[in-house]
Amino acid sequence: MSRAEQLREVFTECGISAALAVVGERWSFLILRGAFNGLRHFEEFQTNLGIARNILSNRLGRLVEHGILRRDPDAADRRKVTYRLTEKGRDLLPVLLSLRQWGERWISGHPSNPVLVDRYTRQPIAPMIVQSADGRPLSLRDMEWVDRADLDREVNAA
Amino acid sequence: MSRAEQLREVFTECGISAALAVVGERWSFLILRGAFNGLRHFEEFQTNLGIARNILSNRLGRLVEHGILRRDPDAADRRKVTYRLTEKGRDLLPVLLSLRQWGERWISGHPSNPVLVDRYTRQPIAPMIVQSADGRPLSLRDMEWVDRADLDREVNAA
DNA sequence: TCCTTTCGGTTGCGATATGCAACCTAATAC
DNA sequence: GTATTAGGTTGCATATCGCAACCGAAAGGA
Numbered sequence: 074m075s076r077a078e079q080l081r082e083v084f085t086e087c088g089i090s091a092a093l094a095v096v097g098e099r100w101s102f103l104i105l106r107g108a109f110n111g112l113r114h115f116e117e118f119q120t121n122l123g124i125a126r127n128i129l130s131n132r133l134g135r136l137v138e139h140g141i142l143r144r145d146p147d148a149a150d151r152r153k154v155t156y157r158l159t160e161k162g163r164d165l166l167p168v169l170l171s172l173r174q175w176g177e178r179w180i181s182g183h184p185s186n187p188v189l190v191d192r193y194t195r196q197p198i199a200p201m202i203v204q205s206a207d208g209r210p211l212s213l214r215d216m217e218w219v220d221r222a223d224l225d226r227e228v229n230a231a
Numbered sequence: 232m233s234r235a236e237q238l239r240e241v242f243t244e245c246g247i248s249a250a251l252a253v254v255g256e257r258w259s260f261l262i263l264r265g266a267f268n269g270l271r272h273f274e275e276f277q278t279n280l281g282i283a284r285n286i287l288s289n290r291l292g293r294l295v296e297h298g299i300l301r302r303d304p305d306a307a308d309r310r311k312v313t314y315r316l317t318e319k320g321r322d323l324l325p326v327l328l329s330l331r332q333w334g335e336r337w338i339s340g341h342p343s344n345p346v347l348v349d350r351y352t353r354q355p356i357a358p359m360i361v362q363s364a365d366g367r368p369l370s371l372r373d374m375e376w377v378d379r380a381d382l383d384r385e386v387n388a389a
Numbered sequence: 390t391c392c393t394t395t396c397g398g399t400t401g402c403g404a405t406a407t408g409c410a411a412c413c414t415a416a417t418a419c
Numbered sequence: 420g421t422a423t424t425a426g427g428t429t430g431c432a433t434a435t436c437g438c439a440a441c442c443g444a445a446a447g448g449a
Contacts, residue, residue, distance in 0.1 A: 086339065086343060086344070087264065087331065087334070087339075087343045088330070088331040088332065088333070088334030088335035088338070088339050088342075088343045089260060089261065089264050089327065089330055089331045089334055089343075090261060090334075091334035091335075091338035091339040092330045092331065092333050092334030092337075092338055093257070093260060093261070093330070093334075094338070095334075095338060097257060097260075098406090099251075099255060099406090099407080100407095102247060102251060102255075103247065103248060103251070106245065106247050109376075110376060111376070114425075114426085115425065115426050115427075116424080116425060116426075119426095124408090125407070125408045125409065125410095126408095126409090126410095126426085126427070126428085127407085127408080127409090127427085127428070127429085128406090128407065128408070129427095130426080130427055130428080131406095147425095150416080150417070150424095150425085151415080151416060151417085152415065152416045152417065152424065152425045152426075153416095153424095153425060153426085154425080154426065154427095161337050163371055164333060164336070164337065165333055166361060166371065167325075167329040167332075167333075167359040167360065167361060168326065168329045168330050168333055169247065170361060171325035171326045171329050171359065172246070172247055172250045172251070172326050173245065173246040173247045173250065174246065174325075175246070175250050175322060175323055175325070175326055176245070176246030176247055176248070176249035176250030176251075176253075177246035177249070178322070179250075179319050179322065180246070180249035180250055180252070180253060181244065181245075181246055181249040184246075184379070185244060185245045185246045185247075186244070186378060186379045187376040187377055187378050187379065188376070188377050188378075188379055188382055189361075189374050189375070189376055189377075190374065190375055190376075190377050190382065191363045191364070191369060191373060191374060192372075192373055192374055192375045193373070194363065194364070194365075195377075195382070195385060195386075196363060196364040196365075197364065198361055198362065198363060198364070198369060198374065199361075199362045199363060199364050199366065201325040201329070201359060201361070202325065203324060203325060203328060203347075203356055203357075203359070204356065204357045205349045205352065205354060205356060205357060206349070206352070206354040206355065206356070206357050207352075207354075208357065208366075211349060211356060213321055213324065214350075215349060215350055215351070216347050216348065216349060216350055216356065217347070217348055217350045218267075218268060218269075218345040218346070218347055218348075219345055219346050219347075219348050219353075220344060220345050220346075221342070221344045221345065221346055224346055224348065224353070227353060228353075256435095257435095257436080272396080272397085273396070273397050273398075274395080274396060274397075277397095282437090283436070283437045283438065283439095284397085284398070284399085284437095284438090284439095285398085285399070285400085285436085285437080285438090286435090286436065286437070287398095288397075288398055288399080308395095308396085308445080308446075309444085309445060309446085310395065310396045310397070310444070310445045310446070311395090311396065311397085311445095312396080312397065312398095
């Protein structure tokens with residue numbers, strides 16, 4: 074495989090483009106943030122986010138299709154529909170939090186409300202950081218991008 | 232402030248919407264991924280990402296405007312322009328990595344290439360996780376959203 | 390010197406996505 | 420019954436996107 078083909082593969086097969094294809098639209102992250110904060114119903118999302126109803130309808134549908142939200146009828150009131158995060162959706166929390174922390178630090182300049190705290194110690198959670206396999210914090214200087222095939226060869230050589 | 236106003240504030244003042252206003256467009260993350268992987272020039276981004284030239288031009292301009300990329304003329308070849316990540320841009324790495332890891336786990340189903348490794352141990356970096364202030368991993372069950380004002384009251388009460 | 394290629398764009402145009410407002414159906418509340 | 424609520428859908432105007440063609444300045448080659 075040529076260098077060019079290799080790079081091309083990198084960018085099409087990448088987990089980032091895969092993820093963005095599913096949650097990359099303008100409102101998706103804000104809807105998910107709402108879900109993490111306890112929003113459950115169509116009208117709640119609509120009034121709190123200020124999103125257009127047709128777009129909200131479309132996004133909720135996509136998120137359900139992709140298994141990120143679950144759509145259940147409300148047993149008590151048959152008009153109502155409940156949207157909840159699935160495990161796949163809950164697993165987006167690190168993405169949401171690192172995005173939020175970045176926005177707080179570099180754009181809005183102040184911490185947002187509400188705060189996510191450790192339920193027992195009542196301390197806000199730590200900033201999201203990149204860590205080594207054994208848990209040391211890593212800065213960009215400590216890391217390197219390696220082609221998977223080359224890495225395998227390194228391992229075999231050792 | 233009423234409950235409704237409070238919620239409304241939550242969603243407009245949030246770090247996530249602040250961040251998305253800057254890097255929320257369709258191609259922004261992929262351009263940043265390119266930059267993290269060493270892409271520097273307009274043509275490199277264009278051919279590797281397969282993005283339309285006018286959109287690329289527009290996105291690079293926005294990222295520069297917002298101080299996420301720096302745009303420098305190339306001393307050796309005056310036709311060329313070099314785009315590099317600033318500190319603000321480099322600080323988006325946790326967002327990129329958690330998004331990528333989620334995409335690998337839940338969408339593409341396999342690790343992407345190239346791998347980001349610890350330069351010294353040659354081990355791939357750890358999955359991004361949410362941690363307490365003192366470094367314990369936290370699951371959603373261990374956390375709670377708290378209004379900042381309430382949290383301050385708790386602290387004063389203790 | 391002239392000719393070609395490269396680099397980093399811009400322009401025009403059609404396709405797509407988005408936002409707003411009005412409308413709709415089923416279910417509940419009064 | 421009538422009004423209201425919940426969760427949408429429909430039409431229409433506008434904004435954004437992607438493609439292809441074009442452009443000017445700089446570099447490379449004969």
